[in-house]
Amino acid sequence: MTMNQKAGSEQAYRYSTRIGIYRYRLLAFALLLVVLAVVALLAGRYPSAGIANPLHLLEDALFAKVVLNVRLPRILLAITGGASLAAAGFVFQMLFANPLVEPGFLGVSQGAAFGAAAAITLFGFSALAVQVSASLFGLLALATSYWLAKRFRFGGWILRLVLSGIAVGAMFSAGLSIIKLVADPTTSLQDITFWMMGGLWNSTWKTAWSVMPVMWTALTVLFAIRWRINLLSLDERTAHAIGISVSREKSLVLFVATIATTAIISVAGLIGWVGLIIPHLARRLFGADARFALPGSMLLGALFLLACDTVGRTLLSSEIPLGVLTSLIGAVLFIIILTRPQTEAKL
Amino acid sequence: MKCAYRLDQVTYTYPMRENPAVSELDLCIPEGRTTVLLGPNGAGKSTLMDLLLRWRKPDHGSIHLFDAPLASYPKRSLGRTVSLVPQEEGARFSFTVLEYVLFGRSPYLHELASPTHADVEIAHASIMQVGIEEIAHRPITTLSGGEHQLVLLARALAQQPRVLLLDEPTSSLDPGNTAKVIRILRQLSEQGITLFFTTHDPTVAADCAHHVAMISHSELLFSGPVADALTPPLLSELYGTPMETFRHGDRLMVARVH
Numbered sequence: 001m002t003m004n005q006k007a008g009s010e011q012a013y014r015y016s017t018r019i020g021i022y023r024y025r026l027l028a029f030a031l032l033l034v035v036l037a038v039v040a041l042l043a044g045r046y047p048s049a050g051i052a053n054p055l056h057l058l059e060d061a062l063f064a065k066v067v068l069n070v071r072l073p074r075i076l077l078a079i080t081g082g083a084s085l086a087a088a089g090f091v092f093q094m095l096f097a098n099p100l101v102e103p104g105f106l107g108v109s110q111g112a113a114f115g116a117a118a119a120i121t122l123f124g125f126s127a128l129a130v131q132v133s134a135s136l137f138g139l140l141a142l143a144t145s146y147w148l149a150k151r152f153r154f155g156g157w158i159l160r161l162v163l164s165g166i167a168v169g170a171m172f173s174a175g176l177s178i179i180k181l182v183a184d185p186t187t188s189l190q191d192i193t194f195w196m197m198g199g200l201w202n203s204t205w206k207t208a209w210s211v212m213p214v215m216w217t218a219l220t221v222l223f224a225i226r227w228r229i230n231l232l233s234l235d236e237r238t239a240h241a242i243g244i245s246v247s248r249e250k251s252l253v254l255f256v257a258t259i260a261t262t263a264i265i266s267v268a269g270l271i272g273w274v275g276l277i278i279p280h281l282a283r284r285l286f287g288a289d290a291r292f293a294l295p296g297s298m299l300l301g302a303l304f305l306l307a308c309d310t311v312g313r314t315l316l317s318s319e320i321p322l323g324v325l326t327s328l329i330g331a332v333l334f335i336i337i338l339t340r341p342q343t344e345a346k347l
Numbered sequence: 348m349k350c351a352y353r354l355d356q357v358t359y360t361y362p363m364r365e366n367p368a369v370s371e372l373d374l375c376i377p378e379g380r381t382t383v384l385l386g387p388n389g390a391g392k393s394t395l396m397d398l399l400l401r402w403r404k405p406d407h408g409s410i411h412l413f414d415a416p417l418a419s420y421p422k423r424s425l426g427r428t429v430s431l432v433p434q435e436e437g438a439r440f441s442f443t444v445l446e447y448v449l450f451g452r453s454p455y456l457h458e459l460a461s462p463t464h465a466d467v468e469i470a471h472a473s474i475m476q477v478g479i480e481e482i483a484h485r486p487i488t489t490l491s492g493g494e495h496q497l498v499l500l501a502r503a504l505a506q507q508p509r510v511l512l513l514d515e516p517t518s519s520l521d522p523g524n525t526a527k528v529i530r531i532l533r534q535l536s537e538q539g540i541t542l543f544f545t546t547h548d549p550t551v552a553a554d555c556a557h558h559v560a561m562i563s564h565s566e567l568l569f570s571g572p573v574a575d576a577l578t579p580p581l582l583s584e585l586y587g588t589p590m591e592t593f594r595h596g597d598r599l600m601v602a603r604v605h
Contacts, residue, residue: 243426
């Protein structure tokens, strides 16, 4: 063995050791998620406040019903939705080469909210109409932000993107206010208001099945191409020279991430900060390489949303809205991460 | 002389502009040799680089790469044939150097695949070749300008290209790093890789090029052996200011006349 080959295997060894550590961490978080899901199934206000004894399931048919038909779909939605929001945030940050971007920054969330409210007003609370409309307007907002950023005549690309995202988001928020103004206060206005607060309290198997397949598909696609998502964070000319079809692959990935985001928004309303903060945590724990940081982001997002939802529904006798909890905890985490050294964000 | 790239009457005009950025260019970039592209700011050097990369497509004329039309190359095989060392590249995420160099393996990997052990070995060989094995596990966000340039070079080598294109590879480097990069470029040329790069420093051309192409006002001013290119009249005409050349030992140096 020559010196070079020896050094080569040593490098490869160090690389595979690190990969091994990341794999164990992924496994550990997956186990933690399973444990938390089981605890969440047993936690609640029936039969009494607190965590119930699982043996109780066999004796009390009503309790079994509560667990299987009320808590289980809600928990699955929290897991899938959290993973989707975090994955979408991660992908947006990679594609726009900006650690401070998430779908909400580019108007996607506000567009989806507008679309959902419009559908509620026009068609009543039909799950299908709300989802389709939320997705369409989410994509429209993304396209508009992108198009505007291309046309702005000053500032760097990222600044332009954030500015156009603010403008597009504000327009859709204004549109949403107008819809609320004209909505029937006895029916659709109430639906819109409840939906806007963000939460999973009306989750049933029906709502779960109407959006989970979309999110699972999106998560599978993103997971499958996770290493390649790295390459989309490079300068476009460089990525082209490495053999990537830049616009085609970027459009596909953005489309998938946006669909995943709008799917959870359409049933759970606006849930802020998950897409911004979780990818940061994931890169801290799993490195920058999307091969591990993306699945890590999905797992952490699922854990975070499930934990917030479980606390939100069990802590007080009345439910704390999910969006309120995620924003509160997310913003605090954000401040902690950005004020600590060795931070990712460089603007 | 066999051409790696052959350009025939290539013209490119930017959208909404009247004058072409590159006009009726005929050029042969000889295979297995080092060619330097000289020209003042705005002469069309970057546009020509974009055309060679197929990042832009010519409005008129044709570009051949190893006797096949450049446009006929599938994306992957283009990525295996030609690679680019950009002048600079924003590093926003803290990939390690090895992870970053591995990106160069993508033309060899299926869309759904991640790098294999063999890819890691190849990436490491590229890292060794540019002499940055010490920093292989450092995050790219912590590197100096010189180290960063070498990482970009290593990534381009991981593509195992036949042609290496470089955007001003020495323009942001101190003399020590410049000498290092020139040494590496010479080694690569000895291995038979075709090199093509732009520079504003004709002395760098004298140090490692066999062949020089000069463009001025979107047109080819000169193309030929380095000894014929680096002459005071030609250089003075190219840059629009008096230039002189002198010898130091067996090195040719180029300087501005005040």
